[in-house]
Amino acid sequence: MTNKQQSTIRIRFFILLFILGSWLLVGTQSVYAQDFNLIVCGTDALGECTLSDLVTLLQRLINALIIISTFLATIAFAYAGFLLLTSGGNEGSKTKAKDIFIKVLMGYLWILGAWLIVYTISSVLLRPGFSLISAL
Numbered sequence: 563m564t565n566k567q568q569s570t571i572r573i574r575f576f577i578l579l580f581i582l583g584s585w586l587l588v589g590t591q592s593v594y595a596q597d598f599n600l601i602v603c604g605t606d607a608l609g610e611c612t613l614s615d616l617v618t619l620l621q622r623l624i625n626a627l628i629i630i631s632t633f634l635a636t637i638a639f640a641y642a643g644f645l646l647l648t649s650g651g652n653e654g655s656k657t658k659a660k661d662i663f664i665k666v667l668m669g670y671l672w673i674l675g676a677w678l679i680v681y682t683i684s685s686v687l688l689r690p691g692f693s694l695i696s697a698l
Contacts, residue, residue, distance in 0.1 A: 568648065571648070572644070572645070572648070575641075575644055576641055579637055579640055579641065580637065603615050603619075617684050620680075620684065621680075621681070621684045624677060624680055624681075625677075628673065628674075628677050631670065631673050632670075635666055635669075635670045638662060638666040639663065639666060641662065642659045642660075642662035642663045642666065643659070645658060645659035645662065646659035646660070646663075
């Protein structure tokens with residue numbers, strides 16, 4: 563198999579994987595802000611936005627981005643696995659696949675670490691009775 567044929571197969575596989583993954587992510591429904599519960603203002607009796615609403619919005623937005631990054635990391639891992647399986651003894655392809663694995667894993671671990679820090683801080687800010695003025 564020539565390099566051009568391998569490249570064509572890889573591109574087709576990646577496109578198919580992207581389409582299948584997009585279909586699984588979205589399903590048969592449209593995705594709206596309400597699906598991720600991103601609309602948080604106006605939930606109190608006065609209908610006003612407060613600092614608590616802003617923190618809740620940021621927390622939900624970050625959770626939605628974690629879901630999307632998990633989906634993208636899964637696609638990248640599948641692509642790297644495909645490259646590794648189709649390398650056919652070619653050391654360059656194996657090295658490229660391993661580099662993709664390592665980079666995606668490191669990036670995903672950074673994302674999860676950042677999420678853990680933000681989640682911990684925001685859970686303190688959303689604790690009932692917490693006030694920035696009384697903390698000073």
